[in-house]
Amino acid sequence: MAYDYSKYLRAGKIPHIWCPGCGYGIIMKSLIRAIDATGIDKDDIVLTSGIGCASRLPGYMDFNTLHTTHGRSLAFATGVKVANPKLKVIALGGDGDMTAIGGNHFIHACRRNIDITCFVFNNYIYGMTGGQYSPTTPKNSKATTAPYGNADNQFDIAQLAIGAGATFVARTTTYHAVPMEKLIKQALDHKGFSVVEIMAGCPTGYGRKNKQGSPANMILWQKENAVPANKAKEMSEEEMAGKFAIGVLHEVQKAEYVEAYDAQVGLK
Amino acid sequence: MAREIRFLQGNEAVCEGALYAGCRFYAGYPITPSTEIAEGLSASLPKVGGRFIQMEDELAAMAATIGGSIAGKKSMTATSGPGMSLKMENLGYGYLTEIPCVIVNVMRGGPSTGLPTGPGQSDVMQAKWGTHGDHPAIVLTPSTVQEQLNETVRAFNLAEKYRMPVILLTDEIIGHMREAIEIPEPGELEVIDRKRPTCDPKDYKPYKPEADLVPPMADFGSGYRYHITGLNHAEDGFPSNNGKMAQADEIRQENKVMHHYDDIVKVEEFECADAEIIVFAYGSSARSAKEAVIKAREEGVKVGLFRPLTLWPFPEKHLEKYVGKTKKFIVPELNLGMIKLEVDRVVKGQAEVVGINKIDSDPITPVEIMDEIRRSK
Amino acid sequence: MARSEIRLSGSGGQGMITAGIILAMAASVFEGKKAIQSQSYGPEARGGASKAEVIISDDDIYYPKVMNPDVVVALTQEAADKYCKDLKDTGLLIVDNLMVKKAPEGKFKVIGLDIIVTAAEKVGKAMVANVVTLGALNALCDFVDHSTLEKAVLSRVPRGTEELNKKALAAGAELAKAAK
Structure with a gap:
C-alpha cells in the first residue's frame, strides 16, 4: 500500500513552488517518512529554514515552522532550542543559504554540537534567483554570474561540517531515496549536531x-x-576524482551543547 | 517595606530591569559599550532558570533572540552602533513577523567603528528607519540609572503587549555611569505577558488581530502548529503575493502602535507650562538640559524641558501643545541634528528651532545650553 | 556641602575606578546624599592614564561629568600632567610622592603623600593603594564618615581581604593627618 503523506502535509499548500524535475520533492517525502519513523509528536517538532528554494519546504509541512531570513536558519533554530530544549529542532537550507551567507552560523552550530538536525540541500547553484554560482558550484561550471566558467573552488559541505565539529555527518542523493530516509532517521536519532548533505539536481x-x-x-x-x-x-x-562518498561519513558521541551549558551553570 | 537601594551602573540596571520583567533568554555578542549587559545576564539568568548564549555574530544574536521568544521565553539582546547595523536584517524580520523582544542599543560614536568608548546619539533615526520597509517602532530613551531599570521593564511590557520588537536606546554616558537606585519590590511595577491563544488549535490564525489590533501569539511546542515567515503573509501565516493584503497588514501594524499612542508615549514636561523657550532633549543630553533649565529659571528666564522617554513614536501630540506658544525650541543632541528635524516637522515654522550638536565624544554641557538660552533673550 | 567634584587618576589597573565607586557608594547608599561615579577610558585594559570621577552633592545631580574638580588625586606623573588642568584655583591636588616627581604648577594646593609606599610596605600589598588613597582623600576632605567609608569598602572588596583593606583605609587616613 502506498505511504500516506497527508498526515504531515498542510492541506491546501500543494502544489509546491519547485520546478518540474527538481529533486526537492524526493527529499521532502524521504524526510516525512523518516520523521514518521521516529514517532516524534508533530507538536514537538520545529522546522526552520532560510531563504531559497529548499527553504520553502517548511511551509508545506504540518509542524511548528519558521521560514527565516537568508542564511539564518541555524541562528533562529539555536534560539528556539536553547529557550526550549524539549523541542526537536530541524534546520534546513540550500548550499548558498547554509554555506555562503549562513556559513558562519553553520560552522558555529557544528562547533557547539547543539542538538539540531541540519539538512543541506546541495544543488550546486542559487536556484531561486535564477542560477548564480554558489560555494559548491564545481570549478569551470557555467552560471549566470559565471558566463566564462566558474573560477571559484568548491566547498565540500560534509568535510566542512566534520572539520567544524559536527558529531554526525552523512551524505546522500535524491537517487538514493530509500537509503536517504534511513540516513535522515539516523541523523534525527543522533544526540548532538547532525548534518546530512543531500545532493539534488537543479535542471533549471x-x-x-x-x-x-x-x-x-x-x-x-x-x-x-x-x-x-x-x-x-x-x-x-x-x-575518487569526480566522485563523492555517500552514507555516514562521521559519527562520534560528545556532550550536547544545552546539556553541557546547564551542567556548567548549575541549571537542572 | 523599604526598597533595596543599590549603587549600580546603567548597564547593570538594564540587567535588573530585564530580570524583573521576566526575561529568561539572552543572546548576544560582545561590543563596547554594551558588554556589561551580556556579562551581567550571563551570570544572573541561570539563577532564575534562564539561559544565556553568546552567538557567533550580531546577526545570529538577533536571530536567536527572536527564536527564543518564539519558543515562549521573554528574550533580549544588547549591542551598540556597528552591532545595531548588523541586527537590522533580523530586526526587520521581528517587525514583519510580530515577535516580542527587547533590543538594547548603548549608543556610541559612529558611523562604522567610530569612537567606540565615547557617547553618541546618532542612532536615533536608525532606531526608527534602520531596517528596510515600513514598520512601526517603539523606542525608549532613559536618562537616569533608575530609568535604565524601569524603562527596561516598560520595554518588555510594550513588546509583549503589542507583540513587536522594542528598542531601549540608551548611550555610553547613561550605560556606564553609576548612581544609587531603588530596586522595585516584586509586584510593584506592572509586568505584562503576551496574549496567547485560547481557541482550538485548528481554528488558530497567528495573524488574526483582536480589537486592539494585536493577534494572540502561540509558543512553538504548545500545540498550535503554525507557520512564521518573513514574506508578507495572510492571517493564517502563510505567504501571499497579494499586495493589497500586504499593505493592509502593514497599516494594521502601524495602527496597533499609533492607536495606542497614549499608552506608549511617555514624556517629562518640566516647567513647560509658561515657557517661552523649550529645550527638547533626551537621554544623556537631557541631564545637561535639566541643569541648564533649572539655572536659567533661577535667572528668571521662562524656559522648560521637554524630555521624551518614548522617542518613537515621536511625541508629537505632546509637543503640539506648545506650538504657537513657545518662541524657541532648543534641541541639544550628540549628532549633527537628527531629532531636530522631527521637532521642525511638528513646529511647522511657528517658532525658531535651534540645534546644539556635538559628535566629538564629549557630552553637551549645561553651560553650552545656558549660552543658547541666554542668546534668546 | 553643595557639590564636590572629585577626580581619581592613575594608570589603568591601579583601582582608581573601584575607589571612585566606593566613595560614591558611601555617600549615596550609606549616607543618603546624591552621588554619581563615571569614567572615561581608552582601548587599553591595563596601563595608560585612567580616571574615575565622582560628584557628591546634597541636591540632585543632573550633568554627570566633572566640570572643574575640587580635588584631583594623581598616582602617576602622566595622570598628574593630564588630569589637573581644569582643577579649581581653590582646589586640592593630591599626588603620590614616589610616582609624581614633578607636581604640575597652579594656584591650587598640592599635597604629596607616600600612598604607594604605604600600601606596599606598611600595609603589605601594593594592590591596596586605591584604598589607601580613599582613606587619605576622605581624611583630608571629609566627604563621608570614616566608618561609612569603611562599610562601603568592605561591601566591594573580595572576601578574605577585609582586614587588609581596613588596615589600608586606616593607613591612608593616618597619612593625611600627618600631612594636614
Missing part, C-alpha cells in the same frame, strides 16, 4: 547551462558518481 538553474541533459540524466549522474562511504575509504584520490 544548473543542468541547462552545463549540458547535464534531462532531469532523469541528472539523477543517473548521482547514481554513477556516488560511492558508498566504506568503499570510498579504500579508494585512492585519483580513483
